[in-house]
Amino acid sequence: MLRILHLCDQNWVGTASTFVKWHNKLGNYSRMVTLSRCRTQFEEDICLDLPMLKGSPFDMRLKRVVDHLHRHGPKTVEMDGMRVWRPRSGFEALLFKAREVISAPKIQRAIERHHLLDFDIYHLESGVEFFRDARTVKKLKAMGKRTVCYYIGTDLRERGVIPEVDRLSDLNITTEFDHLSLRPNLRFSFLPFEVHDYELRRAENKRLRICHAPRNRLLKGTARIMEVAKEMERKHGVEFVLIEGRPHSEAIEIKKTCDISIDQITDLGGTGYGVNSLETLSMGIPTLTSFTPDFEAFLKDHPFVVVNPDNLPQKLEQVIADGALRRRKGIDGRRFVEKYHAAEAVVKSIYAMYRELGWVDERGDFIPATSM
Numbered sequence: 001m002l003r004i005l006h007l008c009d010q011n012w013v014g015t016a017s018t019f020v021k022w023h024n025k026l027g028n029y030s031r032m033v034t035l036s037r038c039r040t041q042f043e044e045d046i047c048l049d050l051p052m053l054k055g056s057p058f059d060m061r062l063k064r065v066v067d068h069l070h071r072h073g074p075k076t077v078e079m080d081g082m083r084v085w086r087p088r089s090g091f092e093a094l095l096f097k098a099r100e101v102i103s104a105p106k107i108q109r110a111i112e113r114h115h116l117l118d119f120d121i122y123h124l125e126s127g128v129e130f131f132r133d134a135r136t137v138k139k140l141k142a143m144g145k146r147t148v149c150y151y152i153g154t155d156l157r158e159r160g161v162i163p164e165v166d167r168l169s170d171l172n173i174t175t176e177f178d179h180l181s182l183r184p185n186l187r188f189s190f191l192p193f194e195v196h197d198y199e200l201r202r203a204e205n206k207r208l209r210i211c212h213a214p215r216n217r218l219l220k221g222t223a224r225i226m227e228v229a230k231e232m233e234r235k236h237g238v239e240f241v242l243i244e245g246r247p248h249s250e251a252i253e254i255k256k257t258c259d260i261s262i263d264q265i266t267d268l269g270g271t272g273y274g275v276n277s278l279e280t281l282s283m284g285i286p287t288l289t290s291f292t293p294d295f296e297a298f299l300k301d302h303p304f305v306v307v308n309p310d311n312l313p314q315k316l317e318q319v320i321a322d323g324a325l326r327r328r329k330g331i332d333g334r335r336f337v338e339k340y341h342a343a344e345a346v347v348k349s350i351y352a353m354y355r356e357l358g359w360v361d362e363r364g365d366f367i368p369a370t371s372m
Helices: 015-025 057-069 090-114 135-142 163-168 177-181 222-236 248-255 275-282 293-298 312-321 323-340 343-356
Strands: 003-008 029-034 077-079 082-084 121-125 146-151 171-174 209-212 239-242 260-262 287-289
Touching: 003 015, 015 029, 015 121, 015 343, 029 090, 057 090, 082 163, 121 135, 135 146, 135 163, 146 163, 171 343, 177 293, 209 222, 222 239, 222 312, 248 275, 260 275, 260 312, 275 287, 275 323, 287 312, 312 323
Parallel strands: 003 029, 003 121, 121 146, 146 171, 209 239, 209 260, 260 287
Antiparallel strands: 077 082
16 A cells, blocks of 8 residues: 655645545545645645735735736746746745744644655645755655655746755656646646546537636636627627636536636647636536647647637637537547546556556555665
8 A cells, every 4th residue: 555645735726635535545545735725615635724825815915025026037047957946036035934934833743743754655746845945855755755746737837846846856747738848857647637526518508608717817818718708799699707716616516507618818828728628528518728739739639629819709609600519529528538537547647657666566565765
């Protein structure tokens, strides 16, 4: 049996809790630690509720002040061909140091209470541990444990690797295709997703409902999407639904009532789809998004209607007008998620990486690094 701990700043889209669920289902033991509570209200396990990470009004004001002070400087530095995180000034370094000094006693109590140093393999979502100087990972390495940096979303793209953590990582995995060009030796994995938690829609609304659910309006191209959607409302009598700032459970209930989804229309947000699209595809809702040419070539049998800011009106009009196209894309979308993103298969593919690297024996038990 393996003991696997998932650590993330927030359980943003439920990926970490999906991993934990399937590790346990497959006969291993797993827990999840989050540094702060997720604003979208995905489930928690061990949540530390650390200060200056909660997304409170004070936290957000402080972040805006820091970003404003550094608005003319680069967010990352280049080192050995990688984007690397460094404090942008002595002031920002002081804020990180203050946060960690304040948080350290709470972190230590959690480590002791929940025996967090007793696991075998540590998945660090977005390459984050408790401290930026990687003091926990250093201790784990000395104990023969293994660490995995698991990159999801925009952190590697916008923040870069945390160098002290990256240097010690034994395996680096990404779910974002464009990340493969940002860090050497990254391995690609599809996001694990609980497709069978979602029912396939069988009927449409008489007045078609088009939804868009941005977490970051700029990255998604929301202003242009809203402009085009309002035009479609006037021309074709459809209804546009903006799903924003709601708990995940509420967002899902709204998505269930929709007939078409637009994820994003820019290439600023990476590959063009994530959990947001996996939810709509699993429900059989035809989904429009943007792809880079390289990613579309990589993912040849995808079910998406590929769009950009210029052709969105024509593409959306085509989907609105063609019921047969919507039905076909809906069925293809569900099959796509089942083929590539089914959680059990994805988790087993990660286990295959463990075996390949010699981390487990023939029975599936952990082999500490010091005994290899």
